[in-house]
Amino acid sequence: MFTVDALRRFTYLAMEAYIIGGVAVVLWLFHFRFLWERRWRILLGTLLVSAYALPLDAWAVARGWGGFNPAYVSGAYVFGSSLLLEEIIFWLGTSFVTISAVLIFAELERRGVPWWALPAGVVLPIEWLADSAGQSVQNQGPLDAGLPKPARSTLDGNSPSRSLR
Amino acid sequence: MTYALLLLAFGLAPIALLWLVAPQVVRRYAGSLLVIVTLILLVSIPWEMMAIDRIWYYSPRVIWGPRLFNLPIEELAFFMINGLLVGTLALVLGEKFRVHR
Numbered sequence: 001m002f003t004v005d006a007l008r009r010f011t012y013l014a015m016e017a018y019i020i021g022g023v024a025v026v027l028w029l030f031h032f033r034f035l036w037e038r039r040w041r042i043l044l045g046t047l048l049v050s051a052y053a054l055p056l057d058a059w060a061v062a063r064g065w066g067g068f069n070p071a072y073v074s075g076a077y078v079f080g081s082s083l084l085l086e087e088i089i090f091w092l093g094t095s096f097v098t099i100s101a102v103l104i105f106a107e108l109e110r111r112g113v114p115w116w117a118l119p120a121g122v123v124l125p126i127e128w129l130a131d132s133a134g135q136s137v138q139n140q141g142p143l144d145a146g147l148p149k150p151a152r153s154t155l156d157g158n159s160p161s162r163s164l165r
Numbered sequence: 166m167t168y169a170l171l172l173l174a175f176g177l178a179p180i181a182l183l184w185l186v187a188p189q190v191v192r193r194y195a196g197s198l199l200v201i202v203t204l205i206l207l208v209s210i211p212w213e214m215m216a217i218d219r220i221w222y223y224s225p226r227v228i229w230g231p232r233l234f235n236l237p238i239e240e241l242a243f244f245m246i247n248g249l250l251v252g253t254l255a256l257v258l259g260e261k262f263r264v265h266r
Contacts, residue, residue, distance in 0.1 A: 011220060012216070012220050012221075015212060015215075015216065015220075019208060019212055023208070038259075041255075041258050041259060042255075044258060045251070045254055045255050045258050048254065049250075049251050049254065052175075052179075056171070056175055060168075060171065060227075064224055065168065065223065065224050065227045066221060066222055066223040066224055066227075067221065067222060068220065068221050069219065069220055069221070069222070072219065072220040073220065094247070094251075095251050098201060098205070098247075098248060098251040098252060098255070099251060099252075099254075099255040099258075101201055101204070102194075102197055102198075102201050102251075102252045102255040102256060103255055103259060105194075105196070105197035105200055105201060106194045106197045106255075106256055106259060108197075109193070109194055109196050109197050110193075110194075114196070115195075115196025115197075115199060115200060118196060118197060118200040119200055119204060122204075
């Protein structure tokens with residue numbers, strides 16, 4: 001029998017699903033092929049960050065630096081009573097999303113998209129933004145003369161050596 | 166040790182190390198780091214404002230006390246430092262493990 005109190009215990013999990021999960025879905029929906037080609041790098045980075053941060057998280061909670069309101073969390077703890085399930089999801093999820101986004105931004109930046117236009121890369125195709133930036137550069141002259149400009153797409157598997165693959 | 170010292174030792178120190186190891190990567194993709202940290206703050210501040218002192222809390226003995234948007238300043242620093250650390254790691258991994266076809 002579900003009660004309001006029982007549902008309230010999923011508040012933190014629901015926030016994570018909505019915010020972290022939502023951003024992850026958007027990034028992967030609009031850039032599936034690009035990110036899939038870099039999946040092992042994303043996985044490695046996610047695991048490295050989580051393996052580094054989770055013991056610190058558990059250590060701080062164990063020492064009483066902070067804690068969680070039992071009314072709003074699942075109550076599922078790992079390694080004794082210090083590491084909350086939601087915290088594991090937080091570190092895995094935020095690392096995954098951050099690394100995915102940074103790889104997209106870096107690819108755009110490498111292809112000449114100005115930094116202020118990078119947020120558009122969350123939902124706009126890399127090719128489209130890069131082409132727009134390329135046309136802008138052609139019209140205005142080279143913004144960063146001396147840096148090599150890739151001659152062709154990196155999405156076709158023939159990426160230049162500077163590609164973040 | 167306080168939250169600020171923890172961030173200094175386990176957040177800023179590894180960032181400095183990564184920046185020393187791969188300064189050219191950081192320079193080349195500085196815009197990406199700036200944008201990811203800004204986006205993280207835009208998403209995290211409202212989330213954190215809803216949750217702090219309700220879903221989770223910090224002991225007053227480990228935080229300085231000043232707050233911005235009702236958040237301990239260490240928590241804001243955490244989001245920036247975490248974004249920089251994870252972002253830099255992603256860039257360095259991207260450079261070190263790039264595939265040549």
